[in-house]
Amino acid sequence: MEKLVIPEQDIINAICVYVSRKKQIKPEEVEVELLFDDDTGFTAESFWNNRKQVLVMSTIIEALRLWLDEFLNEDPFAGIRLELDDVEGIVAYIG
16 A cells, blocks of 8 residues: 655645634635754644744644545544655655
8 A cells, every 4th residue: 555645735734724723714814834853843833813823743643634534535543654855845644
C-alpha cells in the first residue's frame, strides 16, 4: 500500500478549516504559517481578526485527521508523520 503524501499547502488548508470551525469564522479569514524548530518540533501560528494562536503538533495532527476524513475520504486514524523536506517544505505522510 502506497503512502499518501499531504503537501504543505494542504496542511495549511486543513489548519485553516480546523481553526475556522473552532472560532466560528470562515476558513478564508484564517492565515497559517507552519514552523519547525529543533527544540519545539512542528508548530503552526494561526492568525485571525488581529489575534494569534500557536498550535502544537498534536493540534496539527487533529486538523489533519479532520482533513483526511472530510476532504480526502481517507481513514482519519491512519498513522500521520510530519517531516521537513528541503524542497517541499513541511509534508505529512499518511499510513
